[in-house]
Amino acid sequence: MTQAVDSVDPVDPHALDALKRYFGYDSFRPGQSGIVSAILSGRDVLGVMPTGAGKSICYQIPAAMLPGVTIVISPLISLMRDQVDALNDVGLPAAFINTTQTPDEQDTVLAQTASGRIKLLYIAPERLETERFRNFANRVRISLVAVDEAHCVSQWGQDFRSSYLGIGEFIAHLPNRPTVAAFTATATERVRRDIVSILGLADPAITVTGFDRPNLYFDVINMPRRDKASWVASYIAAHPDESGIVYCATRKETEALAESINIAVRERRAAAGGGNVVPDGTVAVAYHGGMSAETREKAQRDFVTDRVPVVVATNAFGMGIDKSNVRFVIHHNMPESIEAYYQEAGRAGRDGEPSRCTLLWNESDIVTRRRLLDMDYDNDRLTQQEQDAVRASKHRLLNAMVGYCRTTDCLHEYMTRYFGEDGGVSRGDNGMCAGGCANCGQSIETTDVTDTARAISRCVHDVGASVGIGKIVKVLRGSKAQDIASLNPERMPTYGMLRDQSEAHIRDVLNQMVTDDLLEITEGRLPIVRFTHDSLKTASPDFHYEMKTIKRGRPSRVEGVSPRPLGSYTPENDGDEALFQKLRGVRFAIAQENKVPPYIVFSDKTLRDMTRVKPVDDEMFLSVNGVGASKLAKYGERFMQAIREFA
Ligand code: ADP
Helix, strand or coil: CEECCCCCCCCCHHHHHHHHHHHCCCCCCCCHHHHHHHHHCCCCEEEECCCCCCHHHHHHHHHHHCCCEEEEECCCHHHHHHHHHHHHHCCCCEEEECCCCCHHHHHHHHHHHHCCCCCEEEECHHHHHCHHHHHHHHHCCEEEEEECCHHHHCCCCCCCCHHHHHHHHHHHCCCCCCEEEEEECCCCHHHHHHHHHHHCCCCCEEEECCCCCCCEEEEEEECCHHHHHHHHHHHHHHCCCCEEEEECCCHHHHHHHHHHHHHHHHHHHHHCCCCCCCCCCCCEEEECCCCCHHHHHHHHHHHHCCCCCEEEECCCCCCCCCCCCEEEEEECCCCCCHHHHHHHHCCCCCCCCCEEEEEEECHHHHHHHHHHHHHCCCCCCCCHHHHHHHHHHHHHHHHHHHHHHHCCCCHHHHHHHHCCCCCCCCECCCCCECCCECCCCCCEEEEECHHHHHHHHHHHHHHCCCCCHHHHHHHHCCCCCHHHHHHCHHHCCCCCCCCCCCHHHHHHHHHHHHHCCCEEECCCCCCCEEECCCHHHHHCCCCCCEEEEECCCCCCCHHHHCCCCCCCCCCCCHHHHHHHHHHHHHHHHHHHHHCCCHHHHCCHHHHHHHHHHCCCCHHHHHCCCCCCHHHHHHHHHHHHHHHHHHC
16 A cells, blocks of 8 residues: 655646746655645545655645645644745645634634635644534535644654544544545654554555655764763854754753853854854754743744744754754754654755754763653553553664664664665765765774673673673772672672773673673663673674774864765855855845745745846746745845846
């Protein structure tokens, strides 16, 4: 039932025409046209596409072409306004109903929709339960129901929302069953099955597009905690024109880091004689769930409208943030799963322009994450057995994340393989991944760690009690710490055997042994190092063990760490860059006048293309990627005027 990506599908010429007319794009991206054709032929669909792949177009184009209204169910009301603004801007009449409106306003929207004036109506799932909406739905012609973030129906997903469970029943009770299209970026098989059964999709065409994001550069840096803040501040100071997100693990951290970024960047600019910088110019704002709704809203607006380039946030930030020009996402700590990392890092570069995702981690991040998982007893509706199963599954997710930090393989490859896709990474002639990553093209250093591994294994035997990594390392290094005194370590042959090796190195080897199944760490509140049935191998005379590490420069050198990654754009000359900045200024002014975020006027990618084409008449302007008829009419003259002045 899964449908391959549609490079061979014939593209519906009317759909292509609508794509060009409304959105100004010349072609569909992988997966899009197959989904659009299926919907237009009345077939249910499930589209599994990574963030930024362009899911919205998949239902917006059919919505423009189908006779009735399209109901879009979306989890976040904060997102609706921007989406609706963007649609109206391209000439597709859209509206939303949500709790921010008075009943009168809601009635007006429903009346407009009933009269056929609205093509797309955005609602949150809770709305379906209201009497008023059900009455309305029974009266109007609904051609399509599009369910965004459809994984919210699944308890196995990260963002389960009980109100999503009502969608299937709502659809089943409509007088005429519309086509149903569900979209998600969550790839696991279990979640997909839940979506199909809970939403009641009928023989859906399932399209799964590639998970690789070739415009993203992936970087992983092992860094002590104390260096992280200044690294982040240097990175931001070195990229003054770029918008980015920094993710932190705790609320407190977001505020402290935002503060130190602002201070550090200000000092750096002052030292560089940055005379034209506003003295109190804020570079970074914090965002987390503990702030008042008002403060959060303001932080989000400031970021989305480019007034403040950087937001420092917990993972509460981002779902539903549709800002296409995010140039970097930095993780200050290791996230809990590849799914979470992919989703958060994937908020970079939605416009397809080269962008960078950097993960800063260290051993203590891993320990913290493990501890948090084991303390996480918040679901008292589950039996002990179910809780253990959930915990074990979370540990598996975490281990895959740890694997990402440690791998010496291509990071694009690691990620796509995790999502069950082999050979999905686009590569250049040199065999390196197209987006680039910290590992491709680096030299890899191989160290023989046979003796260390043997010593670790023997020490686990010597200790013979239930202890964790920390104590094993202490015994091996001959520590006199009190907490191992009761083990009576002096009697052990391995006591002090690795006195000359650093704690970090021994831990690295031990962790790699766990990855390779030579040892295991129990998944309990106090993780214990134990033998596996492969542990015996370390005692064999043939045993040979190596560790591969990436040789890289000092991590704190920010300038060197940030080459502009490969991509469609390279600044040919300063003139083009100056024109780009001028066009950004025009965009900012229009956005302020219309009270919308700048990227709704035009994306960075469109401005880059405009910089290249330098259009001075309507036809040229329309040829710019991302310019449709409606935007030509609204904004064309102002941008062309700026281009003429520039020339
Ligand atoms: P998703 O919902 O999958 O995360 P979006 O629908 O927000 O992604 O699309 C991401 C970006 O890609 C948007 O800026 C959108 O306008 C752009 N986009 C979508 N489809 C195309 C296309 N066929 N050609 C060019 N740009 C596209």
